[in-house]
Amino acid sequence: SYSKRSNTKLPLGGRGWPIVGDSIRWYNAVASSNPTIFVQQQVTRYGKIFSCNIFGRMAVVSADPYFNRFVMHNEGKLFKSSYPKSFRDLVGTNGVITAQGGQHRQLHIIASNMMRSDALKTCFLIDIQLVLKQTFTGLNHSHTILLQDVCRKLAINLMVNQLLGVSSDKEVSEMAQLFSDFVDGCLSVPINLHGFAYHTAMNARNNIIRKISKIISYTRHGEGTSSYDGGLVGRLVVEGSLPDEAVADFIINLLFAGNETTAKTMLFAIYFLTHSPLAYNKLLEEHQKIRNRRLNLSGEVYMLTWEDYKSMSYTQHVIDETLRLGGIAIWLMREAIEDVEYQDYVIPKGSFVVPFLSAVHQDENFHEGATTFNPCRWMDPKNQDKKNWRNSPFYSPFGGGSRLCPGAELARLQIALFLHYFVMSYRWSQVKEDRMSFFPSARLVNGFPIQLSKIT
Numbered sequence: 001s002y003s004k005r006s007n008t009k010l011p012l013g014g015r016g017w018p019i020v021g022d023s024i025r026w027y028n029a030v031a032s033s034n035p036t037i038f039v040q041q042q043v044t045r046y047g048k049i050f051s052c053n054i055f056g057r058m059a060v061v062s063a064d065p066y067f068n069r070f071v072m073h074n075e076g077k078l079f080k081s082s083y084p085k086s087f088r089d090l091v092g093t094n095g096v097i098t099a100q101g102g103q104h105r106q107l108h109i110i111a112s113n114m115m116r117s118d119a120l121k122t123c124f125l126i127d128i129q130l131v132l133k134q135t136f137t138g139l140n141h142s143h144t145i146l147l148q149d150v151c152r153k154l155a156i157n158l159m160v161n162q163l164l165g166v167s168s169d170k171e172v173s174e175m176a177q178l179f180s181d182f183v184d185g186c187l188s189v190p191i192n193l194h195g196f197a198y199h200t201a202m203n204a205r206n207n208i209i210r211k212i213s214k215i216i217s218y219t220r221h222g223e224g225t226s227s228y229d230g231g232l233v234g235r236l237v238v239e240g241s242l243p244d245e246a247v248a249d250f251i252i253n254l255l256f257a258g259n260e261t262t263a264k265t266m267l268f269a270i271y272f273l274t275h276s277p278l279a280y281n282k283l284l285e286e287h288q289k290i291r292n293r294r295l296n297l298s299g300e301v302y303m304l305t306w307e308d309y310k311s312m313s314y315t316q317h318v319i320d321e322t323l324r325l326g327g328i329a330i331w332l333m334r335e336a337i338e339d340v341e342y343q344d345y346v347i348p349k350g351s352f353v354v355p356f357l358s359a360v361h362q363d364e365n366f367h368e369g370a371t372t373f374n375p376c377r378w379m380d381p382k383n384q385d386k387k388n389w390r391n392s393p394f395y396s397p398f399g400g401g402s403r404l405c406p407g408a409e410l411a412r413l414q415i416a417l418f419l420h421y422f423v424m425s426y427r428w429s430q431v432k433e434d435r436m437s438f439f440p441s442a443r444l445v446n447g448f449p450i451q452l453s454k455i456t
């Protein structure tokens with residue numbers, strides 16, 4: 001092993017195989033349906049905080065809720081977020097994800113303000129529904145569809161609409177293609193040569209920046225046209241919270257952080273519901289009630305209100321349970337800024353530190369019947385403290401501390417509205433077996449082929 005606790009106090013761990021270390025075992029675990037397996041094995045052997053060797057780096061991985069919280073809450077002091085250079089080049093160095101220190105704090109506050117709940121009520125609630133309705137209208141329900149692709153397209157359309165305020169069809173599909181190329185590149189091998197996804201993504205990045213500059217200049221010169229209302233970019237410019245040259249990176253960061261996460265949570269929610277008729281029926285019942293009430297008040301073509309959203313309590317449990325079990329951000333990536341002492345460990349400066357959130361979410365000691373999809377657990381009085389995803393050490397799908405996801409409330413709103421319109425519009429049946437994988441990002445390996453039938 002790496003160390004004996006009495007000598008260096010490094011968390012215990014194995015070196016893995018020569019040269020590649022534990023990278024292959026790590027890869028096999030994240031590519032499997034159960035990425036926590038590798039972690040659980042190491043935990044049994046070495047304890048909840050253990051060391052290993054991944055990607056050629058000394059890593060400290062943690063399935064310990066308190067250590068995870070310690071790492072998240074000491075962001076910028078003892079730890080900093082750590083991404084490969086290729087990724088930083090792609091998402092930009094002036095965005096909230098890669099920024100550090102004072103610059104990070106400023107960007108994080110702007111992002112949080114942009115997505116506060118009063119903004120959700122006034123700016124996002126109706127727009128999200130318009131995009132949902134439009135995307136569903138285009139669905140072909142005579143053939144099998146891949147729900148994974150639908151959710152992805154939906155999430156991209158939502159982003160184009162909300163970040164850029166673009167509304168003309170041509171413009172939306174052009175931007176959607178650029179966004180899609182960009183997101184693919186973020187999850188690919190970083191080879192910047194023609195024909196590789198990373199290269200295509202770099203080009204997409206440059207084109208997105210050009211578009212954003214155009215929107216900035218429209219907004220600046222008061223040339224709002226029918227095809228732009230400026231979206232978040234417009235609001236940033238009007239409020240003057242950021243210099244123009246920082247707006248593009250800011251937006252591209254939101255795009256990366258918010259796209260796959262939301263799309264995959266929507267997809268996984270439907271996946272889990274498909275396999276859990278009990279939960280599906282309860283969810284359906286909640287949405288039927290809301291819809292009936294809305295129909296009585298507003299007639300056939302209705303829009304859900306903030307009160308409707310606030311009444312979706314079971315839906316919120318479904319979202320929490322989906323995030324617990326299908327955790328999209330399964331781990332965080334940090335680096336120790338200095339030698340860090342924690343209990344009787346010392347984590348050497350420069351170590352890669354990985355709070356493995358989903359290992360905690362799937363730990364039987366904290367979540368009874370941890371492998372079962374059971375939204376009702378969130379109603380249990382003894383789980384009330386865990387429901388607090390901003391602070392609970394046992395349930396933190398949106399991270400915590402100064403990098404707590406600023407888009408969490410927006411994501412929850414989007415997912416809840418998606419579930420409403422999906423379950424109220426369609427019945428579906430799964431056409432082919434499928435399973436989760438978490439590499440290169442969370443997904444269902446067969447794309448979740450389903451047959452839809454419209455509810456009339």
Ligand code: HEM
Pocket residue numbers: 081096097108111253254255257258259261262265323328329332333397398399400402403404405406407408410411412
């Ligand atoms: C279900 C959907 C989502 C999940 C599970 C999720 C999860 C997370 C997590 C775990 C972090 C912390 C990363 C870290 O500490 O290293 C994070 C950060 C972030 N998220 Fe989300 N997110 C979601 C949706 C969104 C959406 C819709 C947006 C915006 C449109 C967004 C924007 C961000 C940004 C900008 C950060 C970086 C914050 C910072 O570093 O200060 N996220 N998200």
